[in-house]
Amino acid sequence: MRADKAEEAGLGEGAVLELLGPPGVGKTRTALGFMLAERFQEDGGEVLVVDAEGSLSPALLKETTEIHAAHHGYEPDIVRNILSGIRYRRIDSAWMLFAFFNSLETWLAAHPKVKLIVIDSLSAHFRQTIDSPTRIYIADTIRNVLSTVCSANRVSVIITNQMSLKLFGPDNRPTNWSRDAEALLVPTISDQCLPFDVDVSRVLLYYSEEGERLAHLVSAPMLTQARSAAFTMDLLGPCDYPEPSDEMIADPPS
Numbered sequence: 001m002r003a004d005k006a007e008e009a010g011l012g013e014g015a016v017l018e019l020l021g022p023p024g025v026g027k028t029r030t031a032l033g034f035m036l037a038e039r040f041q042e043d044g045g046e047v048l049v050v051d052a053e054g055s056l057s058p059a060l061l062k063e064t065t066e067i068h069a070a071h072h073g074y075e076p077d078i079v080r081n082i083l084s085g086i087r088y089r090r091i092d093s094a095w096m097l098f099a100f101f102n103s104l105e106t107w108l109a110a111h112p113k114v115k116l117i118v119i120d121s122l123s124a125h126f127r128q129t130i131d132s133p134t135r136i137y138i139a140d141t142i143r144n145v146l147s148t149v150c151s152a153n154r155v156s157v158i159i160t161n162q163m164s165l166k167l168f169g170p171d172n173r174p175t176n177w178s179r180d181a182e183a184l185l186v187p188t189i190s191d192q193c194l195p196f197d198v199d200v201s202r203v204l205l206y207y208s209e210e211g212e213r214l215a216h217l218v219s220a221p222m223l224t225q226a227r228s229a230a231f232t233m234d235l236l237g238p239c240d241y242p243e244p245s246d247e248m249i250a251d252p253p254s
Contacts, residue, residue, distance in 0.1 A: 012199055013115075014154040015221075016146065018191075020161050021205035025213060026233045027160040028055045030205070031118045033237030034158055035061075036068045038116045039082045045115025046085040052097060053124040058088055067235050087114065094125035098138050101145045108153050116156050117149075122193060123161040139192045147195035159193075163206075213238075 011017050011034065019027045038044045049056055065082050069075075091097050108114060122142070126135060149155050194200050199221040208214055215238075217227040231238045 011156055011158070011201075013156060014150040015199040015201070016150060016157045016159065016194060018159045018161060018194065018200065018202045019205060020163055020202060020218070022163045022207070025205045025207060026231075026238055027205060028120050029233055029237040031120055031158050031160055032056070032060075032064055035086070035116065035118050036065065036082075036236070039065075039085055040068065040072070040074075044085075046087060046111065046113040048087045048089065048111075048114050048117045050089045050091060050100065050117065050119040052091040052119065053121045054090075054092075056118070056120045061086060061088070064236065071236065085113070087111065091125070094130055094134075094138060097122075097125050098141060101142050104145055105148060105153075108149055108155065112153075114155060116158070118158045120160045121162055122159045136192070142193045143195050146193075147197055150195060150198040163204075 017034075019030055021027050035047050035049065038047055049061065051057065062079075062083060065079050066076075069079050069082070089100065091100055126138075130138075146157060150157060191202070194202075201220045202218040204216045204218050206214055206216070213231050213233065215229050215231055217224060231240065233239070
């Protein structure tokens with residue numbers, strides 16, 4: 001069972017999924033998996049891809065779509081149809097991000113077939129030096145717009161956000177380097193961009209001390225039995241570890 005099937009992953013209509021994690025852990029590929037699951041559904045909608053960091057390029061979208069089609073036995077001709085339902089926007093500054101969200105409701109009204117928005121990575125332009133009032137203003141705008149498009153348009157949203165290392169002192173407050181400081185992974189931006197009145201799930205992707213990829217459900221709109229899982233990555237995104245074959249588990253020759 002792949003981890004990127006939208007129905008099995010529980011991403012509901014009009015819901016928000018935030019993928020948190022350090023660089024290279026697989027956030028972009030995971031979001032790609034959801035995007036392809038939506039497009040390859042028989043009644044799947046269109047997808048708006050917002051590339052705010054340069055990692056989710058049109059070339060990667062095309063390559064991954066071709067691999068997905070070949071892997072699942074589709075005819076090569078389907079790739080053009082799948083890609084025709086993917087709308088791409090490149091955002092390269094905080095103010096372009098702000099302008100995008102200010103115009104999103106109007107844009108969606110003109111594109112009613114869009115059912116999923118993928119934003120990779122929302123935190124990219126919050127790392128730049130912008131003053132605190134501006135940061136709060138942009139975050140409030142994003143939260144309000146997401147609330148409207150999820151509730152009124154029933155559009156689902158997947159957001160990736162980076163984690164970064166910050167130093168904390170013995171009093172658990174941010175500090176500069178010192179002998180007693182502890183480095184911890186924290187979100188580059190807080191959850192202040194997320195709407196309060198729609199279903200929001202937050203999933204942390206990270207590495208164990210042994211280098212194994214792990215996923216942990218930080219929060220969800222409803223209780224779940226399993227909150228953590230190990231996973232690996234292939235060209236199509238996150239997946240379960242392959243089960244060992246009989247040869248692998250057989251007793252070694254004496």
